[in-house]
Amino acid sequence: MAGKAAQSVVKAVGEYQYPWREKLAKYKVELSKGVWGYWELGAWKPLGISARHRARLRKEMLIAGQDWPYNPEKKEMRSKMKGHKCDRIAAERRENTANLMQKMPEMLLAYKKRRWEKKMKEEEKAKDK
Numbered sequence: 001m002a003g004k005a006a007q008s009v010v011k012a013v014g015e016y017q018y019p020w021r022e023k024l025a026k027y028k029v030e031l032s033k034g035v036w037g038y039w040e041l042g043a044w045k046p047l048g049i050s051a052r053h054r055a056r057l058r059k060e061m062l063i064a065g066q067d068w069p070y071n072p073e074k075k076e077m078r079s080k081m082k083g084h085k086c087d088r089i090a091a092e093r094r095e096n097t098a099n100l101m102q103k104m105p106e107m108l109l110a111y112k113k114r115r116w117e118k119k120m121k122e123e124e125k126a127k128d129k
Contacts, residue, residue, distance in 0.1 A: 020060040027057070035072045 024031075030048040037046040047054070058068050081088065 018056065018060045020057055020064065023053075023057050024061065027054075031070045035070070 027049045031054070033047065035047075036051075037044055039045070049057075058070075061068055
């Protein structure tokens with residue numbers, strides 16, 4: 001007798017289907033308002049369906065092969081890089097330094113020439129006075 005009762009309970013549980021179509025029809029308006037809630041007249045209103053029931057409804061709908069259109073929109077990817085900036089640009093700076101060191105003799109000659117020209121101008125001014 002107990003075996004038959006247990007079998008009937010197992011059969012009833014096995015045949016039970018979560019009524020996702022009825023639940024979806026009932027909560028369609030609530031689900032379209034957002035995932036967690038929505039602002040109404042300057043106040044935050046939580047959804048009329050709990051997150052647990054929302055997740056179960058979504059799961060049953062996906063198992064049935066239906067599409068779930070109420071997913072939240074994806075945010076854009078973070079473009080800011082992590083870490084210290086000096087570590088990221090160190091190789092670039094070393095390359096720039098090497099290039100500048102190649103140009104250094106020319107730069108020194110140009111500097112000495114400018115200094116010499118300035119000195120000559122000052123001496124000419126001193127002679128003219």
